[in-house]
Amino acid sequence: MIFDVMTLFPEMIDYCMHESVIGRAVKKGIITVNCFNIRDYSTDRHRHVDDYPYGGGAGMVMQPGPIYDCYADIMAGKETKPRVVYLTPQGRIFDQPLANELAREEEIIFLCGHYEGVDERILEEIVTDNVSIGDYVLTGGEMPAMIMIDAIARQVEGVLGSSESAANDSFQDGLLEYPQYTRPEEFHGMRVPDVLLSGHHGNIDLWRRRQSLKRTLERRPDLLEKVRQSGGLSAEDRELLAGLQEEVPGSGQ
Numbered sequence: 001m002i003f004d005v006m007t008l009f010p011e012m013i014d015y016c017m018h019e020s021v022i023g024r025a026v027k028k029g030i031i032t033v034n035c036f037n038i039r040d041y042s043t044d045r046h047r048h049v050d051d052y053p054y055g056g057g058a059g060m061v062m063q064p065g066p067i068y069d070c071y072a073d074i075m076a077g078k079e080t081k082p083r084v085v086y087l088t089p090q091g092r093i094f095d096q097p098l099a100n101e102l103a104r105e106e107e108i109i110f111l112c113g114h115y116e117g118v119d120e121r122i123l124e125e126i127v128t129d130n131v132s133i134g135d136y137v138l139t140g141g142e143m144p145a146m147i148m149i150d151a152i153a154r155q156v157e158g159v160l161g162s163s164e165s166a167a168n169d170s171f172q173d174g175l176l177e178y179p180q181y182t183r184p185e186e187f188h189g190m191r192v193p194d195v196l197l198s199g200h201h202g203n204i205d206l207w208r209r210r211q212s213l214k215r216t217l218e219r220r221p222d223l224l225e226k227v228r229q230s231g232g233l234s235a236e237d238r239e240l241l242a243g244l245q246e247e248v249p250g251s252g253q
C-alpha cells in the first residue's frame with residue numbers, strides 16, 4: 001500500500017515512518033510512504049507557500065498553486081485517482097471503521113495543512129475526504145496523518161506479525177481489550193488472576209470476555225451502547241453484562 005504525504009515538514013513524517021512496526025513494514029516493502037515537500041513547488045523566489053487572507057483577518061493562508069503542482073506531480077502517470085485526505089479539525093472523525101475501510105485502498109494521498117488554513121479552491125478541486133482525529137485543534141496535519149497511517153497500515157496484510165494480530169485489538173469488535181499480565185506472578189503485592197495460571201482455555205476466554213465487557217462498561221459506556229444497538233452482543237455477553245451491572249457503580253439500566 002502506498003501513502004503519499006503532501007506537507008511542509010517532510011522530516012517529521014519520514015522519521016516516524018522508519019521506526020517500530022511501521023518501519024519494519026516499510027523495510028519489508030509492504031507499505032511505502034512518499035513525502036512531498038510542498039515548498040519544493042513554490043514558484044516564489046523566497047520559496048513562500050502562503051499569503052494574507054482576502055477579506056483580512058489574522059494569520060496566513062496556504063496558496064493553492066504549490067499544492068496543486070505537488071499533487072499533479074504525485075498524479076503523473078497514474079490511471080486512477082486515489083482518495084485524497086485533507087487533515088482538518090472540520091472533518092469526519094477518524095475511527096476504527098474508517099481505518100479498516102481505508103486499509104482496502106491501494107494508495108492514499110494526504111494533504112497536511114498549516115498556518116490558518118488552506119485556500120478553499122484547492123480543497124474543492126482535489127480533496128475526497130476531510131478527516132479530523134478528534135475535537136481539539138492542532139497546529140498542523142502532520143501528526144494526524146501519521147496517526148492515520150499507523151492505524152491504517154496495521155490493518156494491511158503482513159504488517160503485523162502473526163503474534164500481533166489486529167483481530168483482537170480494542171475496537172475491532174467495538175469493545176475495549178481485556179487486561180494483560182506477564183511475569184512475575186506477584187508484583188508489589190498484586191497477583192496475576194488465578195484463572196490465567198489455570199491453563200483452562202475455556203475459563204480464560206470467558207474471563208477475558210467478561211473483563212472486556214466490564215472495562216468497556218466502566219470506561220466507555222458509549223461504545224458499549226453502540227455495540228448493543230448494532231447487535232454485537234451474544235446471549236452470553238448479555239448474561240455477563242447483567243452480572244456486571246451490579247459490580248460497576250452507576251452502570252444500572
Ligand code: 6GU
Binds near residue numbers: 087132136140144
Ligand atoms: Cl486532522 N488537523 C488539525 N490541524 N487539528 C486537528 C485535526 C486535524 N484533528 C483534530 N484536530
